[in-house]
Amino acid sequence: MCQKTGKYLKQIINEELNRVKKELYFNAAARYFDETGYKHFKISDLAKELETSVGTIYNLFGSKEELYVxxxxxxxxxxxxxxxxxxxxxxxxxxxxxxxxxxxxxxxxxxxxxxxxxxxxxxxxxxxxxxxxxxxxxxxxxxxxxxxxxxxxxxxxxxxxxxxxxxxxxxxxxxxxxxxxxxxxxxxxxxxxxxxxxxxx
Amino acid sequence: MCQKTGKYLKQIINEELNRVKKELYFNAAARYFDETGYKHFKISDLAKELETSVGTIYNLFGSKEELYVxxxxxxxxxxxxxxxxxxxxxxxxxxxxxxxxxxxxxxxxxxxxxxxxxxxxxxxxxxxxxxxxxxxxxxxxxxxxxxxxxxxxxxxxxxxxxxxxxxxxxxxxxxxxxxxxxxxxxxxxxxxxxxxxxxxx
Incomplete structure (x- = not known):
């Protein structure tokens, strides 16, 4: 496998991983919204619940508003x-x-x-x-x-x-x-x- | 002036300064909202316009949403x-x-x-x-x-x-x-x- 193809495959894998990750995090966030509503929803609480960082959530969804939409x-x-x-x-x-x-x-x-x-x-x-x-x-x-x-x-x-x-x-x-x-x-x-x-x- | 009274006066001055500061920043933000609307409004642009830091604006108003309300x-x-x-x-x-x-x-x-x-x-x-x-x-x-x-x-x-x-x-x-x-x-x-x-x- 040449370096170029290797990079390409890695990119595909990463993109797919990111997609699945976003989906999983989104489903968890949706359940969380169901329970708390928008007003009481905190990105930091969601991050804690999912045992991840606030930065990860922001990277995936941009903002609380975008996630809510x-x-x-x-x-x-x-x-x-x-x-x-x-x-x-x-x-x-x-x-x-x-x-x-x-x-x-x-x-x-x-x-x-x-x-x-x-x-x-x-x-x-x-x-x-x-x-x-x-x-x-x-x-x-x-x-x-x-x-x-x-x-x-x-x-x-x-x-x-x-x-x-x-x-x-x-x-x-x-x-x-x-x-x-x-x-x-x-x-x-x-x-x-x-x-x-x-x-x- | 004892230290305690000094502190007290300083607190009053700081509170009043903060109030005036918030009012001035708020008026500028309001003019800015008038022009750009909520969607295109960026805290970072407002900070640039006012020659201050993003942190200052967040400290005064909490969030873009709260400022907008x-x-x-x-x-x-x-x-x-x-x-x-x-x-x-x-x-x-x-x-x-x-x-x-x-x-x-x-x-x-x-x-x-x-x-x-x-x-x-x-x-x-x-x-x-x-x-x-x-x-x-x-x-x-x-x-x-x-x-x-x-x-x-x-x-x-x-x-x-x-x-x-x-x-x-x-x-x-x-x-x-x-x-x-x-x-x-x-x-x-x-x-x-x-x-x-x-x-x-």
Whole structure:
């Protein structure tokens, strides 16, 4: 093996090692985020937990913020997969499913004992900050349902999808402030939205 | 002067110096944020601009994030002062003023040549993350108007204020995506909201 090929192979091995390392550290970080949320998450605590140095974590992920964005995208992808696998032929039901999944993150009832996809109450706020394709796919999901429900050519369905998403963010914020009950939260969101955007006669 | 008193005076002087120093650095940082926005803002660039060390800035403010939150609160206080000094007797007009100021940050027209209060398009998203009293005062402003407009005892006006705020956030996001025009954005927000939350007959 000439020196050049040796170097090349070593590079491949190192790159692959780094990839696996990053993945392993990322999975550990994700579990850690699940437990602590963003605010209480400390790179130094994570490093201690993983018996590594703070520098290693920074080298792999750049910053706490960047690591968190990767984490949010992972969670969002799970959310999207769940939505799509449950997408039926009734667009109104599909919108309700979106709301149910979204609200389940914040509102744990005795009947929904599944773990939420994140324990960070500001999850959805922060997501708007990232420009990842999964955010766009979630918009597309909403747009599909709204096109079926409002099959009007002059309607901007993406605009409506964004308003729909924001109204649901409002219900979450209101719930976190203790200003709304969880009982009819899905139906109330649907009601405000469809009354709000009703097509004029 | 005994040593103890000397120490005490020195402490007072140092504290006052630190306060003034922080204020001066903060004002410079705020101007810098105005120009660059959060994403492109670098502590190292700010340090260079101010001919000081990165360590000095971190010692004063803790982190880029904390510095930014202080900046947002300053901007929000300006927003609130503007709102209150223009608050009239017509609650609907007051809501429109809120929207006009808020949208003016994002939508600069030839007729509104005043500088926006921030150049960061995610300004309002990030604000929800902070739990400062100024956020609560902005809610109170909206609640006052909504109480006048919907004087019904069974209505939760804070819930409605949050939904109102979020619908306006939705219009901003939609505008940033190029999905809505600026022409009638205030009236459209008012329309969606009041149709949405209409009191049932």
């Amino acid at each position: 990767e984490y949010l995208i992972l969670k969002l992808e799970t959310f999207l997969v769940n939505l799509k696998s449950n997408e039926g032929s009734d667009p109104l039901e599909n919108l309700k499913t979106y709301l149910k999944y979204k609200y389940a993150i914040f509102i744990q009832t005795e009947h929904e004992r599944n773990k939420p996809i994140t324990s960070d109450p500001y999850f959805f706020h922060k997501l708007d900050i990232s420009n990842h394709s999964v955010v766009d796919e979630l918009h597309q999901y909403l747009i599909r349902q709204l096109r079926s429900l409002i099959p009007c050519k002059n309607t901007n369905h993406k605009h409506l999808a964004i308003i729909f998403k924001k109204i649901s963010d409002g219900f979450i914020e209101s719930y976190l402030y203790g200003e709304c009950q969880s009982d009819h939260i899905v139906d109330e969101t649907i009601e405000i939205f469809f009354q709000g955007v009703r097509i004029k006669n | 202080e900046y947002l609160i300053l901007k929000l206080e300006t927003f609130l002062v503007n709102l209150k000094s223009n608050e009239g007797s017509d609650p609907l007009e007051n809501l429109k003023t809120y929207l006009k100021y808020k949208y003016a940050i994002f939508i600069q027209t030839e007729h509104e040549r005043n500088k926006p209060i921030t150049s960061d398009p995610y300004f309002f998203h990030k604000l929800d993350i902070s739990n400062h009293s100024v956020v609560d005062e902005l809610h109170q402003y909206l609640i006052r108007q909504l109480r006048s407009l919907i004087p019904c005892k069974n209505t939760n006006h804070k819930h409605l204020a949050i939904i109102f705020k979020k619908i306006s956030d939705g219009f901003i996001e939609s505008y940033l995506y190029g999905e809505c025009q600026s022409d009638h954005i205030v009236d459209e927000t008012i329309e969606i909201f009041f149709q949405g939350v209409r009191i049932k007959n």
